[in-house]
Amino acid sequence: MEEVNQMTKRIEDEVLLKDQTSLHLNDESNGRTSGGVLLKKGPWTSAEDAILVDYVRKHGEGNWNSVQKYSGLSRCGKSCRLRWANHLRPNLKKGAFTAEEEQLIAELHAKMGNKWARMAAYLPGRTDNEIKNYWNTWTKRHQRIGLPHYSPDVCLQSRQQAQRGVGINGIERGYFELMSKNNDEIQNAIPNSLNASQEFLSYVPKLPDISPNSILLEGYGSSPNCNILPTTLPSHYHHGGSTMPFLGSNGINRNRSYPFDHVWNNASDMIAQSFGVHSPLDHGPSFQSSLPLLSNGYFSTYKPASESLKLELPSLQYPATDFVIESPTQTCGLEPDCSSPHYSGLLADLIHQAKTISSSKNHYSHKSSSSLAMTPSEKADSSTLNVYSTEWDDYIDPVSPFGATSILNEFPAVCAYKSFLDELPPAQASSDDIVKLQSVYQDWTPNIEDQTLSMLDIAWPDGFLASYWFDHGSDAVTTLNNELASKVW
């Protein structure tokens, strides 16, 4: 069988060479000339490969423009270099990416953005082109189904890393240590290597501890349960047969049914209805043109597939429309207690979103508005807010992968967690972070709390539902689903 294949390939190559010879003679448009010789374009034949390999063996890599001169290969140097780098050089790893590699790519992309060549340095045997193609395919697929590009694990790790100020060159050391480990060790090593890095800090502000967020992420990503999404689910969670693949996530099978499809659909539908638009999961005729849509349970991060996508920013990063860049809380007179050490600016933005939406729906009462008037101390505190927002703005680097909306902002369900805390048995909400969280929320006025939380409960359904799932199991999610369904805006 193998021989037959090789024979077939040889025949194909010969045919191709003949074709190319005729092209060489007859079709100037198919290539460029170099020194009077028409340079060939298009797919490489194995004969050409052999010539190139032979050349490199004799002359080494480099001097690609002299390949044609010395070997007679009718290819430009660029083409030769690319062919060698991507296909012919030794130690190239062929085949699909492993789960570990996928996880690593996600993490590296979260850190580096579209620096494919740099990323390739951390993936021995893989080429930048391969990684680029993989990532673009991946993001495209996620874009289509409205999922975040980063798994909760990656978000968690990124966030943890941002919170810790760890060794500045650790990333390099950490990853090379990581790559020297076997695959079993990689799963445990990845977070460590990330934690050993401070390179994130070039992109991510040193935020004050956002405990609610931490809690959410802890529940979502770092829980031992996090690695084990249920493989058998109640049938109603396989809603519409849609699949929600998640990248990596410590060996989670991709292309599995996402356990929250059902709930997610409900929540996003509710929000979409509130905006008078369709849910991204509602593949109705107007779907493609609906903006802003709630994708990832997150406003305005979704762009219709018909729009051209710029992927320089890693995931969900569409400029100037999301919560963080503009911190409008200072102008709207609606602020949480900024004196809280946990305040990040993100929270206020969420509240602002809530207020904006609520206002547009005329749900704001005079009473609630007045209850939000700033006290002198709050005004003083607003300087703190200014500091934070300024700090944050300073870190918004349009080139940075953590520019407009980073993966740190993919978990805006901070507020959502509170309402669940209220419902949780104390034993299940007993971390120090939860205490901090509660203290943050105690500063809130009930009116705004009610209004914003009722909205924000479903601001990140898949994220926090995942957390909820891990903590409470499918029955609880069913309850939660009912809870969501009962929310009226």
Added chain:
DNA sequence: AACGGGTTCAACCGCTGACCA
């Protein structure tokens, strides 16, 4: 089996920066 739409991936293009004369 045929078709059409979606996906994958190899290869190309244009730009940039390093290097050198």
Added chain:
DNA sequence: TTGGTCAGCGGTTGAACCCGT
């Protein structure tokens, strides 16, 4: 300092392939 050459990088393209109907 300037201009030319080269290697490398990231974005884009299009042919091949896959898959559902």
